[in-house]
Amino acid sequence: xxxxxxxxxxxxxxxxxxxxxxxxxxxxxxxxxxxxxxxxxxxxxxxxxxxxxxxxxxxxxxxxxxxxxxxxxxxxxxxxxxxxxxxxxxxxxxxxxxxxxxxxxxxxxx
Amino acid sequence: xxxxxxxxxxxxxxxxxxxxxxxxxxxxxxxxxxxxxxxxxxxxxxxxxxxxxxxxxxxxxxxxxxxxxxxxxxxxxxxxxxxxxxxxxxxxxxxxxxxxxxxxxxxxxxxxxxx
Numbered sequence: 001x002x003x004x005x006x007x008x009x010x011x012x013x014x015x016x017x018x019x020x021x022x023x024x025x026x027x028x029x030x031x032x033x034x035x036x037x038x039x040x041x042x043x044x045x046x047x048x049x050x051x052x053x054x055x056x057x058x059x060x061x062x063x064x065x066x067x068x069x070x071x072x073x074x075x076x077x078x079x080x081x082x083x084x085x086x087x088x089x090x091x092x093x094x095x096x097x098x099x100x101x102x103x104x105x106x107x108x109x110x
Numbered sequence: 111x112x113x114x115x116x117x118x119x120x121x122x123x124x125x126x127x128x129x130x131x132x133x134x135x136x137x138x139x140x141x142x143x144x145x146x147x148x149x150x151x152x153x154x155x156x157x158x159x160x161x162x163x164x165x166x167x168x169x170x171x172x173x174x175x176x177x178x179x180x181x182x183x184x185x186x187x188x189x190x191x192x193x194x195x196x197x198x199x200x201x202x203x204x205x206x207x208x209x210x211x212x213x214x215x216x217x218x219x220x221x222x223x224x225x
Contacts, residue, residue, distance in 0.1 A: 043216030
């Protein structure tokens with residue numbers, strides 16, 4: 001499974017966009033990029049995933065570079081409730097394993 | 111219903127006790143998972159069941175014994191645990207069968223304390 005590298009922590013002002021980077025330079029062609037978040041004392045929550053193209057849903061946007069070696073999760077208007085640990089995960093249907101890395105702790109400040 | 115329900119939410123047990131954690135989902139998912147999470151660490155995969163059969167065991171000690179009685183239920187039987195096994199145990203489910211199975215639905219977890 002390809003490994004991911006994320007900054008340990010980030011701050012964001014409430015109402016501003018939060019841009020969370022992730023490096024996955026060893027990603028294979030059939031591996032997807034998934035993003036989850038875990039709010040304190042809750043189970044992880046799926047946010048979004050993508051293979052090659054940029055993706056958007058009601059929670060966030062996912063920008064994947066053309067070489068697929070990195071991606072950025074964008075929360076367009078961060079709120080205090082978005083304070084959480086955000087995990088970038090490379091997933092393959094071959095193994096079926098969702099393996100969490102260390103993640104980025106995002107602190108949204110008023 | 112998009113929930114994964116775990117019981118109990120909290121469990122305290124001695125090292126000689128036998129207890130079980132339970133997990134239930136009614137989304138028709140065919141894959142179910144157990145994760146273990148220590149404080150300030152990411153979740154660690156323990157077991158994966160696919161169509162009620164154990165498909166992945168991440169070299170978990172035998173004092174943890176999973177069971178999948180049917181497609182909606184997943185148990186984790188605990189016996190002779192150590193204090194270092196104290197953690198949050200998370201259950202998850204996914205559709206399975208190659209359909210977006212990277213999208214897992216997690217329960218709130220069972221917080222286990224071993225004395």
